[in-house]
Amino acid sequence: MPFLDRLTNIAQSAVDSTKGMLETSKLTSDIGVERTKISELKGKLGAYYYARYAAGDPLEEEPAGLCAGIKACEDKIASIEAEIQAKKDEAQKAAQAAQPTQDQQAATVSCPVCGTVNPAASKFCRDCGGKLEPPAPADKPLFCTECGAQNPPGTKFCGGCGAKI
Numbered sequence: 259m260p261f262l263d264r265l266t267n268i269a270q271s272a273v274d275s276t277k278g279m280l281e282t283s284k285l286t287s288d289i290g291v292e293r294t295k296i297s298e299l300k301g302k303l304g305a306y307y308y309a310r311y312a313a314g315d316p317l318e319e320e321p322a323g324l325c326a327g328i329k330a331c332e333d334k335i336a337s338i339e340a341e342i343q344a345k346k347d348e349a350q351k352a353a354q355a356a357q358p359t360q361d362q363q364a365a366t367v368s369c370p371v372c373g374t375v376n377p378a379a380s381k382f383c384r385d386c387g388g389k390l391e392p393p394a395p396a397d398k399p400l401f402c403t404e405c406g407a408q409n410p411p412g413t414k415f416c417g418g419c420g421a422k423i
Contacts, residue, residue: 260365261377271352278349285338285345292331292338299327367391 303324310317366375371388380390400409400423407418416423 274352275349278345282342282345285342289335289338292335296328296331299324299331303328 303321306321306324307317365378367378367380367390368375369383369386369388369390372383372386374383374385376384376390382388383390398411400411400413401407402409402416402418402421402423404421405416405419407416409417409423413423415421
């Protein structure tokens, strides 16, 4: 059951990540729309000022209205960028929360070839197919099959007789 729960969590995380990417893409598109509006307004502002300049007329409130439109677009871009950053921060927090606990890590084994985390019962990596070594039992002493001497965890050769453990 824990494996299915973990699989469900991984699938939900992938769905949430995809949803976040789509929302970010839409917001980025919204920024592009606002930047286009700014360019159009600046073009109108420039054409207006140039026409007035060329005619020698004093400037009126229309340029002020165009400048206000540019400012509104710039404010909207800042708001959208803040929303994107908030979504990125939220996604990062969710990714950190999805990291396996120490108990879950103990029930997994990392592939020595590609580093993918696999369930401890796996014999081959689910990503690259590399052969997996089962995790060594933690803090259990090793006993030599030749002389029966007790050796610390991780020992490769017996300290009593030199036989391979």
